[in-house]
Amino acid sequence: MEVAKEMSKCVSDFALSTYGIGVTGKINKKDPSNERGLDNEVFFSIYYRPEDKYYTEKLVCPIDERRNVKELIVDKILEKLNEIM
Known part of the structure; x- marks a missing residue:
């Protein structure tokens, strides 16, 4: 999560x-160059500068085509961004 932040x-x-x-x-x-962590975890962070605040979330990716999983990740980020705003 620290990297995403x-x-x-x-x-x-x-x-x-x-x-x-x-x-x-x-x-x-x-x-192969990163043995750490699970192969189906994605972390995202939204930083809000005026309050120096981070909104973070960990997602467990379903087994599906990469394109579909990427769309799911974008949808989750947009949902969180809408909550914040």
Whole structure:
């Protein structure tokens, strides 16, 4: 989760934006260079600059085509962003 948080803050800092989003993890595929963590976990963070606050979530990916899982992740991020706003 720490990587997603750092990514979201860096995006906000770089873009001078109110919000920044960071996503990291693995989508049902082994990463030979990264043995840590499960192969079906994705972490995302939404950083809100005015309050220096992070909104985070861990997702467990279903076994499905990568495109479908990516769409699910985007949908979850948009849901969380709508809750925040």
